[in-house]
Amino acid sequence: MSATDSQRPPAQSYGAASMEKIVSLCKRRGFVFQSSEIYGGLNGLWDYGPLGVELKRNVKNYWWRVMVHERDDVVGMDGSILMNRAVWKASGHEDTFSDPMVDCRTCKSRLRADQVIDKGRGKQCPNCGGKDLTEARAFNLMFKTYVGATEDESSVTYLRPETAQAIFVQFKNVLDVSRKKLPFGIAQIGKAFRNEINPRNFTFRSREFEQMELEYFCRPVEGIKLLEYWKEQRLKFYENIGLSREKLHVLNVPDGDRAFYSKGTYDIEYEFPFGRQELEGVAYRTDYDLAQHQKASGKSLEYFDEETKQKFIPHVIEPSAGVDRTVLALICEAYSEDQAPDEKGKMETRTVLRFHPRVAPVKCAVFPLLKNKEPLVAKAREVVDLLRPHMFVFYDESGAIGRRYRRQDEIGTPFGITVDFETLGEKDAVLKDTVTLRERDSMKQERVAIKDLPDLLRSRIS
Numbered sequence: 001m002s003a004t005d006s007q008r009p010p011a012q013s014y015g016a017a018s019m020e021k022i023v024s025l026c027k028r029r030g031f032v033f034q035s036s037e038i039y040g041g042l043n044g045l046w047d048y049g050p051l052g053v054e055l056k057r058n059v060k061n062y063w064w065r066v067m068v069h070e071r072d073d074v075v076g077m078d079g080s081i082l083m084n085r086a087v088w089k090a091s092g093h094e095d096t097f098s099d100p101m102v103d104c105r106t107c108k109s110r111l112r113a114d115q116v117i118d119k120g121r122g123k124q125c126p127n128c129g130g131k132d133l134t135e136a137r138a139f140n141l142m143f144k145t146y147v148g149a150t151e152d153e154s155s156v157t158y159l160r161p162e163t164a165q166a167i168f169v170q171f172k173n174v175l176d177v178s179r180k181k182l183p184f185g186i187a188q189i190g191k192a193f194r195n196e197i198n199p200r201n202f203t204f205r206s207r208e209f210e211q212m213e214l215e216y217f218c219r220p221v222e223g224i225k226l227l228e229y230w231k232e233q234r235l236k237f238y239e240n241i242g243l244s245r246e247k248l249h250v251l252n253v254p255d256g257d258r259a260f261y262s263k264g265t266y267d268i269e270y271e272f273p274f275g276r277q278e279l280e281g282v283a284y285r286t287d288y289d290l291a292q293h294q295k296a297s298g299k300s301l302e303y304f305d306e307e308t309k310q311k312f313i314p315h316v317i318e319p320s321a322g323v324d325r326t327v328l329a330l331i332c333e334a335y336s337e338d339q340a341p342d343e344k345g346k347m348e349t350r351t352v353l354r355f356h357p358r359v360a361p362v363k364c365a366v367f368p369l370l371k372n373k374e375p376l377v378a379k380a381r382e383v384v385d386l387l388r389p390h391m392f393v394f395y396d397e398s399g400a401i402g403r404r405y406r407r408q409d410e411i412g413t414p415f416g417i418t419v420d421f422e423t424l425g426e427k428d429a430v431l432k433d434t435v436t437l438r439e440r441d442s443m444k445q446e447r448v449a450i451k452d453l454p455d456l457l458r459s460r461i462s
């Protein structure tokens with residue numbers, strides 16, 4: 001735990017966030033916009049704005065760092081979104097990747113069968129209370145498309161509903177080039193698409209989203225132990241990006257609710273303002289996927305164990321996380337309101353996103369005290385140039401300094417640097433080339449030499 005980790009007050013001490021406030025802040029400050037908004041939007045699709053894209057990138061980079069770069073036993077890959085239809089036949093997605101769907105004949109809404117309510121007096125539509133519902137029928141969640149100029153059955157394929165299958169079908173190639181021995185993993189981050197019947201809860205259930213998936217291949221005897229290991233690793237990951245342990249829960253998915261081939265699955269859940277919901281699934285998928293692809297393709301996907309001279313299909317543990325759900329959890333966790341003095345010392349409500357510095361979109365804001373004093377502006381620009389190679393820095397010279405701090409608090413920038421007359425050495429020669437460094441959560445200020453800033457800030461944000 002870094003110094004900044006231990007200094008951070010526990011998240012639950014701040015006021016709970018409401019979804020309305022979060023959605024409004026996300027739009028107002030450029031985290032998330034409705035896709036195609038000027039045309040009325042498209043349900044279940046979202047665009048990330050200038051700050052959202054930084055937050056998302058920080059989450060993905062940190063995942064890649066701990067899951068790939070900091071390990072000897074994991075390599076990465078980046079598969080195509082469109083794949084041969086045979087992949088989806090063999091994986092079972094074409095036949096079974098569906099949700100049961102029910103139509104309400106009264107209000108014409110289309111519902112996932114698990115949304116239908118039953119208060120003991122028969123099934124009811126959650127929207128209008130109507131009881132005239134159709135029987136449940138399977139609705140395949142994959143988006144169908146055509147490859148090439150002819151639109152017929154022979155050219156059908158699907159936008160991938162998960163990134164995992166690209167890893168399974170490239171297992172042999174990656175094994176050959178990486179020369180890894182079991183246990184080892186292949187990691188991938190990429191877009192996935194599901195034609196969700198009822199997208200809802202902001203970005204939580206979208207029709208286009210990103211996944212961060214690891215397929216960790218092992219010997220069958222290691223499977224159960226590694227399932228536990230990865231569950232713990234993944235919980236640590238969420239804590240390390242700032243989600244509080246109290247809001248994270250592990251659901252041990254019961255036998256009847258797991259895929260038939262899974263020997264154990266944990267859902268890592270987070271307490272969103274709209275309820276406790278899945279962030280990530282950690283599943284022991286046995287040898288199901290590789291065996292299916294070996295059977296359907298006729299190509300061996302076996303592993304040769306040099307020690308025992310045996311050939312076998314490895315088992316796999318899959319920690320599968322959603323980028324968008326993680327980003328949403330981070331925003332929900334970070335959102336808080338407190339009381340802080342304004343320019344005249346009057347207390348006002350301050351909205352703060354208390355992001356962990358590791359994921360904060362902007363790491364540091366630099367302000368010249370006054371914008372019409374050239375030496376202050378020049379010095380502030382120098383500080384920006386000094387820091388830019390190390391982190392994402394934002395320069396702001398407009399408005400009163402207090403207001404500039406508030407704007408940064410609202411987007412979660414952990415550090416603010418002010419260049420003032422003392423920096424120029426006008427008041428006290430000892431303070432020449434020092435700046436005020438302000439910390440977002442405590443609002444405490446310290447005087448720091450400009451030359452020490454890169455190391456100091458780097459140690460607090462890494």
Ligand code: ATP
Binds near residue numbers: 203324
């Ligand atoms: P759910 O039960 O919520 O539909 P799932 O169990 O089908 O999720 P998986 O197939 O295990 O989800 O996918 C792995 C991860 O991908 C999920 O834990 C989630 O973070 C993310 N994910 C899945 N579907 C969506 C979606 N529609 N929108 C955003 N993220 C999603």
